[in-house]
Amino acid sequence: MAFLNCSILETLYCTGCSLSLGYVYRCTPKNLDYKRDLFCLSVEAVESYILGSSENHIVPEDKELFNLESRVEIEKSLKQMEDVLKVLETKLWEMESKLSFTGCKS
Numbered sequence: 001m002a003f004l005n006c007s008i009l010e011t012l013y014c015t016g017c018s019l020s021l022g023y024v025y026r027c028t029p030k031n032l033d034y035k036r037d038l039f040c041l042s043v044e045a046v047e048s049y050i051l052g053s054s055e056n057h058i059v060p061e062d063k064e065l066f067n068l069e070s071r072v073e074i075e076k077s078l079k080q081m082e083d084v085l086k087v088l089e090t091k092l093w094e095m096e097s098k099l100s101f102t103g104c105k106s
Contacts, residue, residue, distance in 0.1 A: 012039065021045045 008027035011020055022041040025032070 019045055
């Protein structure tokens, strides 16, 4: 635990590797009550986060976690699908135009 401006901070550690992940305000002066029990995670130290305790996982262990790398891959796949849909939409529009044009000639 550490003290900061009359606040008591408790360091948060990873239960797996003991890396320091940030801290939580445990005790605060009246003007900082809004920070009490507030978790402050270090962005550099956290790759992914599972809500709950190590004994009670909200995400089943057999499920893959959603992290920055998987998000980039998902966004890339979504962009590719969007591009394919745009091409298909253009081709469909061209075919409908040709059909309506040949229908007008008859």
